[in-house]
Amino acid sequence: MWRSCGAGARAAVAHGLGRAPPTALCSVSPQDLAVPNTGWSAAMCEQFQRLLRRAADGSWRRIPSYRRGLDYLPEVVQMAVGVVTRPGPRLFLRSVDEEGAGFEYAIFLHASGHRTQCLCQLGPYLEGHHGFAHGGAIATLIDSTVGTCALAVAKASVMTAKLSISYLAPVPVGAVVVADSRMERHEGRKIFLSCHVRDTKRDTLYAEATALFIQVEDTKPPPAASL
Numbered sequence: 001m002w003r004s005c006g007a008g009a010r011a012a013v014a015h016g017l018g019r020a021p022p023t024a025l026c027s028v029s030p031q032d033l034a035v036p037n038t039g040w041s042a043a044m045c046e047q048f049q050r051l052l053r054r055a056a057d058g059s060w061r062r063i064p065s066y067r068r069g070l071d072y073l074p075e076v077v078q079m080a081v082g083v084v085t086r087p088g089p090r091l092f093l094r095s096v097d098e099e100g101a102g103f104e105y106a107i108f109l110h111a112s113g114h115r116t117q118c119l120c121q122l123g124p125y126l127e128g129h130h131g132f133a134h135g136g137a138i139a140t141l142i143d144s145t146v147g148t149c150a151l152a153v154a155k156a157s158v159m160t161a162k163l164s165i166s167y168l169a170p171v172p173v174g175a176v177v178v179a180d181s182r183m184e185r186h187e188g189r190k191i192f193l194s195c196h197v198r199d200t201k202r203d204t205l206y207a208e209a210t211a212l213f214i215q216v217e218d219t220k221p222p223p224a225a226s227l
């Protein structure tokens with residue numbers, strides 16, 4: 001079903017945008033997963049290349065993406081919590097190992113630090129109704145896109161306090177969508193954001209959302225969370 005991307009995309013990432021995280025974060029460099037793999041469709045690869053080209057002038061930046069939370073956004077997270085010695089939490093969106101089966105995505109951060117765009121391909125394990133993505137998967141995509149934006153705004157840990165989504169059109173499984181999020185207001189610890197999920201041609205608005213994130217102290221795992 002999926003066509004793999006050419007070597008060009010990998011090379012573009014390897015030479016510049018796919019920055020390795022600071023070595024202080026872990027003993028073995030985690031693998032950056034926000035790059036093309038064999039599960040990416042031709043449409044996903046094409047849009048990724050387009051966003052990389054747009055990022056070339058510095059107005060946007062691709063955010064490296066790993067399987068564990070604290071390996072993420074190394075600059076931003078390290079600013080917030082200092083050098084990290086323990087492994088971060090597993091990230092829900094990266095929990096499916098099979099390439100192309102779950103969420104395939106790359107998030108781009110605008111130079112303002114107040115806007116994120118997530119290019120995402122929703123794989124067959126995310127099916128709800130026959131042939132369409134589960135609403136919870138769309139919510140996860142939105143939460144992560146606005147959450148990353150809130151994290152960049154706060155430069156500290158944040159938690160979703162409120163997420164309101166209007167589902168306007170079903171998203172076909174395998175579709176490539178763009179979730180576009182921006183900060184609307186920042187009041188003390190409260191960060192208000194909006195998000196729109198569209199197809200890559202911007203013909204269809206699949207969902208729109210508003211969210212409230214609250215800046216918190218670095219979250220500690222509860223005692224039972226040792227699995």
Ligand SMILES: CCCCC/C=C\C/C=C\C/C=C\C/C=C\CCCC(=O)SCCNC(=O)CCNC(=O)[C@H](O)C(C)(C)COP(=O)(O)OP(=O)(O)OC[C@H]1O[C@@H](n2cnc3c(N)ncnc32)[C@H](O)[C@@H]1OP(=O)(O)O
Nearest residue numbers: 069070072143144147148151157158159160161162214216
């Ligand atoms: C997002 C990044 C997470 C960080 C991870 C780090 C590294 C990983 C990096 C990157 C990963 C990439 C992307 C992120 C991916 C996914 C994001 C997932 C995020 C989540 O999946 S997260 C889980 C779901 N989330 C919860 O599990 C929250 C449960 N909840 C609580 O833990 C508390 O409830 C909390 C902390 C929210 C607030 O508690 P609190 O004690 O700190 O603050 P307090 O209650 O005093 O409220 C202060 C002011 O906010 C107002 N306020 C509060 N809640 C409100 C509401 N619901 N509606 C309207 N206003 C509200 C109050 O009215 C007051 O307003 P005012 O100051 O004006 O009076």
